Amino acid sequence: MGRSYFVDEAVxxxxxxxxxxxxxxxxxxxxxxxxPQRDFVVLAVQTPxxxxxxxxxxxxxxxxxxxxxxxxxxEHAKQVSRMLPGGLCVLGLFLVTPPELSKxxxxxxxxxxxxxxxxxxxxxxxxxxxxxxxxRVTLHICSKTKKLLCKTFDVKDPKSSAKPADWxxxxxxxxxxxxxxxxVEVDLQIPVTGSSSxxxxxxxxxxxxxxxxxxxxxxxxxxxxxxxDDSELISGQKKNPKTTNRQTLPARIFVSDEQSELGERxxxxxxxxxxxxxxxxxxxxxxxxxxxxxxxxHAAQAIKRDIINTVCSRVEMFLExxxxxxxxxxxxxxxxxxxxxxxxxPMPISGLSVxxxxxxxxxxxxxxxxxxxxxxxxxxxxxxxxSLENNQxxxxxxxxxxxxxxxxxxxxx
Amino acid sequence: MVYSEECDFIxxxxxxxxxxxxxxxPNGVQSQSTISxxxxxxxxxxxxxxxxxxxCNSPVLxxxxxxFQSSVxxxxxxxxxxxxxxxxxxxxxxxxxxxxxxxxxxxxxxVVNMKLLFEVTExxxxxxxxxxRVSTQQHCVxxxxxxxxxxxxxxxxxxETVCTGLVEALNKQLADMEEVVLQYRKGSxxxxxxxxxxxxxxxxGLITVVYPAGVPDSQLQAVREDLHRKFxxxxxxxxxxxxxxxxxxxxxxxxxxxxxxHIHLNPxxxxxxxxxxxxxxxxxxxxxxxxxDDNGWGCAYRSLQTICSWFQQQGYVETAVPTHTQIxxxxxxxxxxxxxxxxxxxxxxxxxxxxVLNQLLGVTSKIMFVSQGSELATKGRELANHFQTxxxxxxxxxxxxxxxxxxxxxxxxxxxxxxxxxxxxxxGGEDLQTITDKGWCGWKGPEFWDQNAYYNLCLPQRPKTx
Numbered sequence: 001m002g003r004s005y006f007v008d009e010a011v012x013x014x015x016x017x018x019x020x021x022x023x024x025x026x027x028x029x030x031x032x033x034x035x036p037q038r039d040f041v042v043l044a045v046q047t048p049x050x051x052x053x054x055x056x057x058x059x060x061x062x063x064x065x066x067x068x069x070x071x072x073x074x075e076h077a078k079q080v081s082r083m084l085p086g087g088l089c090v091l092g093l094f095l096v097t098p099p100e101l102s103k104x105x106x107x108x109x110x111x112x113x114x115x116x117x118x119x120x121x122x123x124x125x126x127x128x129x130x131x132x133x134x135x136r137v138t139l140h141i142c143s144k145t146k147k148l149l150c151k152t153f154d155v156k157d158p159k160s161s162a163k164p165a166d167w168x169x170x171x172x173x174x175x176x177x178x179x180x181x182x183x184v185e186v187d188l189q190i191p192v193t194g195s196s197s198x199x200x201x202x203x204x205x206x207x208x209x210x211x212x213x214x215x216x217x218x219x220x221x222x223x224x225x226x227x228x229d230d231s232e233l234i235s236g237q238k239k240n241p242k243t244t245n246r247q248t249l250p251a252r253i254f255v256s257d258e259q260s261e262l263g264e265r266x267x268x269x270x271x272x273x274x275x276x277x278x279x280x281x282x283x284x285x286x287x288x289x290x291x292x293x294x295x296x297x298h299a300a301q302a303i304k305r306d307i308i309n310t311v312c313s314r315v316e317m318f319l320e321x322x323x324x325x326x327x328x329x330x331x332x333x334x335x336x337x338x339x340x341x342x343x344x345x346p347m348p349i350s351g352l353s354v355x356x357x358x359x360x361x362x363x364x365x366x367x368x369x370x371x372x373x374x375x376x377x378x379x380x381x382x383x384x385x386x387s388l389e390n391n392q393x394x395x396x397x398x399x400x401x402x403x404x405x406x407x408x409x410x411x412x413x
Numbered sequence: 414m415v416y417s418e419e420c421d422f423i424x425x426x427x428x429x430x431x432x433x434x435x436x437x438x439p440n441g442v443q444s445q446s447t448i449s450x451x452x453x454x455x456x457x458x459x460x461x462x463x464x465x466x467x468x469c470n471s472p473v474l475x476x477x478x479x480x481f482q483s484s485v486x487x488x489x490x491x492x493x494x495x496x497x498x499x500x501x502x503x504x505x506x507x508x509x510x511x512x513x514x515x516x517x518x519x520x521x522x523x524v525v526n527m528k529l530l531f532e533v534t535e536x537x538x539x540x541x542x543x544x545x546r547v548s549t550q551q552h553c554v555x556x557x558x559x560x561x562x563x564x565x566x567x568x569x570x571x572x573e574t575v576c577t578g579l580v581e582a583l584n585k586q587l588a589d590m591e592e593v594v595l596q597y598r599k600g601s602x603x604x605x606x607x608x609x610x611x612x613x614x615x616x617x618g619l620i621t622v623v624y625p626a627g628v629p630d631s632q633l634q635a636v637r638e639d640l641h642r643k644f645x646x647x648x649x650x651x652x653x654x655x656x657x658x659x660x661x662x663x664x665x666x667x668x669x670x671x672x673x674x675h676i677h678l679n680p681x682x683x684x685x686x687x688x689x690x691x692x693x694x695x696x697x698x699x700x701x702x703x704x705x706d707d708n709g710w711g712c713a714y715r716s717l718q719t720i721c722s723w724f725q726q727q728g729y730v731e732t733a734v735p736t737h738t739q740i741x742x743x744x745x746x747x748x749x750x751x752x753x754x755x756x757x758x759x760x761x762x763x764x765x766x767x768x769v770l771n772q773l774l775g776v777t778s779k780i781m782f783v784s785q786g787s788e789l790a791t792k793g794r795e796l797a798n799h800f801q802t803x804x805x806x807x808x809x810x811x812x813x814x815x816x817x818x819x820x821x822x823x824x825x826x827x828x829x830x831x832x833x834x835x836x837x838x839x840x841g842g843e844d845l846q847t848i849t850d851k852g853w854c855g856w857k858g859p860e861f862w863d864q865n866a867y868y869n870l871c872l873p874q875r876p877k878t879x
Binding site (some may be wrong): 132148182183184185186189191194197200218219221224225226249251252253254255257258265266267268271272273274276277278279280281283284311314315318330334335336337338339341342377389390391 | 428429430431432433435465467472474484520528529530531533534535536537538539540541542543544545546547548549550551552553554555556601602603604605626627651
């Protein structure tokens with residue numbers, strides 16, 4: 001009794017449209033949402049060509065399967081994960097091979113799927129719960145016959161073997177998936193002990209992890225209702241397959257400062273620090289939940305994870321960038337810098353949105369380029385929504401303008 | 414607010430707020446103002462629009478600082494606070510009504526537990542995050558503040574007033590905590606300020622005092638003296654030691670012993686008689702508890718344990734209730750018994766009880782001798798006086814039995830008397846129903862005593878201390 005994957009027809013069209021050079025393989029990602037009963041695939045993206053490699057053919061004697069750049073596939077998976085809002089994740093991989101490599105494809109897929117999972121979860125600030133589905137799908141496509149072979153691997157168990165799974169096409173899978181949104185105010189004060197940049201990273205990680213635990217444990221209201229128990233997210237609603245209206249459900253999150261490790265202390269925790277870091281601002285969060293009788297608490301979990309991911313991703317990106325620019329010896333220096341801000345764009349066909357992060361010196365053109373490279377889709381720049389998070393500089397400029405006006409009023413009155 | 418004794422409800426709000434600050438120089442003059450600034454920020458936090466009270470075991474959320482909003486439509490600012498009960502799911506599935514049995518009394522005010530939360534969504538601004546880095550050598554101080562506010566109210570008090578009152582209480586508690594933190598700080602060593610609730614005699618009612626963690630009661634004498642003066646409390650008995658903290662009616666005692674089983678009994682209706690009872694709280698100690706099989710010989714030991722539990726819970730001592738072995742060892746230590754007494758099953762009497770109370774607790778006791786059981790009926794005045802002034806449980810030994818007297822109903826005019834007896838010979842479990850129904854804790858007449866045996870009573874005296 002294997003898993004059932006309900007796949008958007010558009011994904012099917014994408015997969016059949018893939019061009020593979022004769023004798024070579026094409027790898028790619030499958031993204032969507034898993035639920036205990038069934039899984040939904042809403043996006044397929046082939047692995048982008050790596051610019052450093054000029055050749056498409058494997059060197060003599062090496063099978064194209066062995067030549068797959070595992071590191072590049074996993075990096076792509078990580079980048080794509082960052083672009084997916086809450087509730088959606090990389091569910092698996094596809095592999096197109098010529099007929100003669102079909103029988104070795106399974107091993108290739110198994111190697112890849114475990115590598116991808118391992119890389120994606122590195123640095124993630126929340127743990128999978130017992131209820132999370134740990135099966136990932138591998139889809140093999142024969143380039144000649146176009147035959148599909150769909151199997152799953154349980155990534156929790158490295159020794160697990162492939163299990164058969166169903167692959168079914170449907171139209172408009174996600175067209176009526178409700179979208180949860182919220183804007184979250186973040187103000188984290190993180191002490192930094194030690195002076196190297198490794199220390200900075202570790203302290204940041206620890207600080208974020210503590211905050212992430214608060215968010216995970218937080219009380220959540222979705223559309224005004226408690227999201228704790230097994231009650232259905234949207235009860236008393238007739239399911240009309242004809243409606244394509246997507247419901248937007250506002251989420252509200254309430255935290256307490258309860259920290260279990262500070263627990264029953266009788267004195268304060270004092271650390272000698274070489275400095276501190278503060279992450280401060282408002283993040284806009286989004287999550288989708290399938291509409292096959294979703295439970296309120298799964299929806300709460302999806303939006304919470306998005307909150308955690310979006311803060312974590314941009315800090316990670318910023319520190320990576322810092323490392324490249326300032327070098328690893330520099331460590332910590334003072335100042336305020338804008339973290340990349342989140343922008344949203346429509347996902348190819350499915351009607352859901354994807355996101356990206358824009359550094360202060362970037363424009364929507366840069367975002368469009370990244371979307372093309374990572375998600376293999378053309379996005380007109382005007383479709384990229386940059387309005388959800390205000391530019392830090394805009395705010396500062398506005399404040400200065402206000403101050404100037406006030407001063408001049410005072411002066412002239 | 415109103416006097417607590419008539420109060421139907423206690424609203425209790427608990428939550429943790431993290432205190433954090435960065436000190437450049439913990440011993441410098443700036444540090445005090447930095448600490449005060451952090452507390453000021455916390456006070457702003459609790460008066461901001463972001464704070465939310467959630468009522469435990471219910472879907473009710475209240476935003477107290479936005480002109481009163483609640484997540485449940487029917488609860489508005491005009492709602493009486495009693496209306497909140499219908500939303501709370503009680504753990505046992507039943508209602509908190511008093512027992513249906515006869516001779517049982519009401520169990521006191523209903524506690525509504527609430528938790529303090531902060532909303533992080535619906536922010537005022539929309540500015541994307543920045544990273545602000547500071548690189549000066551600093552001492553980073555973090556401390557969870559265990560906020561705990563309680564308000565006694567009547568059913569018809571408006572919910573909005575209760576919530577406003579709780580916000581004020583939070584503010585005040587933060588101010589009290591700031592004072593305690595500053596007072597007990599040594600450089601970068603900070604003690605966590607802990608709130609304790611005390612039920613004081615009217616008109617003070619339910620108050621909250623903040624004490625520094627880790628500082629024993631013995632070192633807080635001056636603080637208590639000030640508070641005794643402020644609340645006009647008698648200066649000869651403790652009201653504000655940590656052990657005197659108010660026990661909320663809905664909280665179970667973790668040690669499993671029953672407290673004050675006598676309150677579930679109705680005193681006998683004797684014409685012209687007055688009631689004189691033990692004051693405060695004791696635990697019921699009896700045969701077979703703590704895996705000690707003392708059936709047949711341990712009754713005086715158990716009565717002694719009941720008395721020790723009284724002194725511990727009224728805050729006079731911090732030592733735990735002694736075991737049979739510890740009691741025997743104490744008697745050896747004072748030279749009253751030979752070393753082989755320890756581990757034996759020998760009985761003890763009132764004199765030994767007096768000796769142990771003195772040795773282990775520093776408590777002195779008066780001994781009252783009665784040559785015949787029938788004479789006990791004439792000791793009404795002495796016992797009434799004892800319960801009025803000392804209010805401690807009385808151990809009585811005679812014949813072959815020992816008991817604990819918890820009170821008397823006595824008429825000065827007619828001389829009629831009844832005794833409230835706690836019987837240590839009970840061998841069952843901590844079942845209140847059985848204990849009260851079968852009279853293991855119950856009112857007895859003068860015929861209860863062996864009319865011909867002689868009796869010794871040990872009347873423990875309260876130390877005159879706060």
